[in-house]
Amino acid sequence: MDARISKTTEIGSRPANNLLRRLSPADYALLAPHVTLDTAGANELLYSPGDDVQVVHFPCGPSLATFLVPNEDGRDVETILVGREGAVGGIVSEGFLPAYTRICVKFGGPFARIHVAKLEAAKMRSASLRNIFARYADCMLAQIFQSTACNAIHSIEQRTAKWIIAAMERTGDESSVPLTHEQLATLLGVGRSYASRVLQSFKAEGVLDTRRGAILVRNLDGLRLRACLCNDAVKMHFEEVLRGVYPTEEADLSSAQG
Amino acid sequence: MDARISKTTEIGSRPANNLLRRLSPADYALLAPHVTLDTAGANELLYSPGDDVQVVHFPCGPSLATFLVPNEDGRDVETILVGREGAVGGIVSEGFLPAYTRICVKFGGPFARIHVAKLEAAKMRSASLRNIFARYADCMLAQIFQSTACNAIHSIEQRTAKWIIAAMERTGDESSVPLTHEQLATLLGVGRSYASRVLQSFKAEGVLDTRRGAILVRNLDGLRLRACLCNDAVKMHFEEVLRGVYPTEEADLSSAQG
DNA sequence: TGGGCTATGTGCACAAGTGGACAGACGTGA
DNA sequence: TCACGTCTGTCCACTTGTGCACATAGCCCA
Numbered sequence: 297m298d299a300r301i302s303k304t305t306e307i308g309s310r311p312a313n314n315l316l317r318r319l320s321p322a323d324y325a326l327l328a329p330h331v332t333l334d335t336a337g338a339n340e341l342l343y344s345p346g347d348d349v350q351v352v353h354f355p356c357g358p359s360l361a362t363f364l365v366p367n368e369d370g371r372d373v374e375t376i377l378v379g380r381e382g383a384v385g386g387i388v389s390e391g392f393l394p395a396y397t398r399i400c401v402k403f404g405g406p407f408a409r410i411h412v413a414k415l416e417a418a419k420m421r422s423a424s425l426r427n428i429f430a431r432y433a434d435c436m437l438a439q440i441f442q443s444t445a446c447n448a449i450h451s452i453e454q455r456t457a458k459w460i461i462a463a464m465e466r467t468g469d470e471s472s473v474p475l476t477h478e479q480l481a482t483l484l485g486v487g488r489s490y491a492s493r494v495l496q497s498f499k500a501e502g503v504l505d506t507r508r509g510a511i512l513v514r515n516l517d518g519l520r521l522r523a524c525l526c527n528d529a530v531k532m533h534f535e536e537v538l539r540g541v542y543p544t545e546e547a548d549l550s551s552a553q554g
Numbered sequence: 555m556d557a558r559i560s561k562t563t564e565i566g567s568r569p570a571n572n573l574l575r576r577l578s579p580a581d582y583a584l585l586a587p588h589v590t591l592d593t594a595g596a597n598e599l600l601y602s603p604g605d606d607v608q609v610v611h612f613p614c615g616p617s618l619a620t621f622l623v624p625n626e627d628g629r630d631v632e633t634i635l636v637g638r639e640g641a642v643g644g645i646v647s648e649g650f651l652p653a654y655t656r657i658c659v660k661f662g663g664p665f666a667r668i669h670v671a672k673l674e675a676a677k678m679r680s681a682s683l684r685n686i687f688a689r690y691a692d693c694m695l696a697q698i699f700q701s702t703a704c705n706a707i708h709s710i711e712q713r714t715a716k717w718i719i720a721a722m723e724r725t726g727d728e729s730s731v732p733l734t735h736e737q738l739a740t741l742l743g744v745g746r747s748y749a750s751r752v753l754q755s756f757k758a759e760g761v762l763d764t765r766r767g768a769i770l771v772r773n774l775d776g777l778r779l780r781a782c783l784c785n786d787a788v789k790m791h792f793e794e795v796l797r798g799v800y801p802t803e804e805a806d807l808s809s810a811q812g
Numbered sequence: 813t814g815g816g817c818t819a820t821g822t823g824c825a826c827a828a829g830t831g832g833a834c835a836g837a838c839g840t841g842a
Numbered sequence: 843t844c845a846c847g848t849c850t851g852t853c854c855a856c857t858t859g860t861g862c863a864c865a866t867a868g869c870c871c872a
Contacts, residue, residue: 363699389691390688394791394794397696397699433646434646438655440699441698444634445633447705448631478848485703485707487832488849489833492849496851496852508839508848537652734819745861746820747821748859748861751859754822766869
């Protein structure tokens with residue numbers, strides 16, 4: 297009967313996604329009947345260009361999705377990462393439009409899913425729900441803007457460091473990222489050999505270690521020092537825009553960003 | 555009394571912005587009382603990071619706005635162009651949030667303005683109005699995604715050509731772009747001397763000519779050949795997403811893009 | 813019509829990133 | 843425990859882009 301306890305309990309039962317956990321009990325109640333939990337493996341495609349977007353996916357726990365822009369020569373380019381701080385699919389468009397990008401699972405794991413129509417219906421019934429999704433859409437926009445700028449002017453070394461940090465912040469694993477050099481190179485839109493060389497230089501400086509298929513971070517501060525500030529700029533915007541919007545009590549759920 | 559004539563007449567009286575012209579008479583009637591027309595000069599700032607976004611600006615005719623992402627070293631990086639095909643300010647966020655980017659007038663001219671609160675109120679009253687703005691938001695998102703990818707993998711030569719074409723498509727002037735080399739360089743996030751060199755090579759190939767403060771296009775097809783396809787990809791998305799949404803009869807109003 | 817400001821063209825030395833090639837290391841599965 | 847496929851480290855020649863410097867050209871305004 298204690299509102300505080302019941303709130304805590306209810307939050308505890310929600311999927312491990314910060315956006316969903318941020319909702320007031322009343323707002324979450326509007327969505328709850330339509331939320332399903334699912335698992336997706338790495339490299340699984342959630343959407344391809346042209347697909348009719350009908351389902352919103354909320355990465356939970358360590359799972360991570362990326363937006364890939366197809367390119368004339370077949371090389372997809374990765375743009376932004378979305379983890380448990382957000383959601384993918386129909387966030388800005390409100391669904392029922394052809395997808396522009398490919399949305400792909402980068403690190404497999406659990407995803408909560410809601411049909412766009414159900415979400416939109418709930419948004420029509422609740423101004424606060426509408427508000428929080430508009431705020432998240434704004435944050436996602438900020439994230440893409442920052443990526444555009446980052447790609448224009450920052451070195452590959454800076455971007456490599458940034459990306460590793462962004463991935464860690466989202467998965468919650470502060471020591472390693474499951475990624476081959478090839479995958480990292482694709483992600484940065486550079487050649488594999490150059491990506492290897494950058495990692496090699498980080499390794500020589502004691503910042504990280506490499507294993508087959510994984511990058512182990514040895515010195516997080518050193519890595520931050522080598523990254524551009526794009527991550528932080530976006531993180532600040534998340535905090536500013538989502539601060540005070542029915543904040544959860546768990547600090548780490550605030551808004552892992554990059 | 556003829557519906558066709560009255561429609562045409564009404565469209566004729568609207569500001570020269572495709573988004574506004576796309577609205578059905580009923581939808582436009584919801585906005586019309588709140589639309590004001592204004593002029594802004596080149597380099598005028600519409601928003602700076604942190605500003606409370608309260609007004610939507612619709613570039614009309616040849617006017618052009620850009621989104622600039624501030625950078626740690628003071629160099630702003632240009633990301634996307636918005637001309638008469640769209641609008642800036644609160645499109646995705648629905649307003650009343652701190653701006654993330656700087657929004658700057660690139661080419662001066664007329665802008666229609668609507669207070670975000672009025673627009674949102676009208677959206678609550680009309681599903682079709684809501685729909686068209688959601689569709690435009692999706693197009694703007696596509697534009698940014700494409701820019702991110704473009705910056706990651708395309709050469710400066712390709713991007714230079716792309717940018718010149720994008721600017722022309724928006725202003726409607728198919729022969730020249732009022733831009734110094736310095737401005738072009740800033741826009742691309744490259745050094746001025748390299749931008750000059752690229753223009754020089756285009757000039758040597760007979761694609762364009764340079765005047766102090768302006769670029770004159772001599773061979774548009776040649777320019778297209780040297781541009782990446784990012785412009786076209788985005789344009790196709792605009793057409794696909796906005797096609798059939800109360801189309802105007804004027805083809806050139808469809809969706810100038812890039 | 814000429815001064816002065818700003819934009820432009822270009823040279824240079826250097827840094828960053830490309831792309832192909834290949835040897836060797838790792839690790840899974842048989 | 844061996845073989846095979848994949849991932850990794852590194853070499854090299856080459857292209858792209860940087861940043862600075864400086865001479866010159868165009869143009870507005872007195």
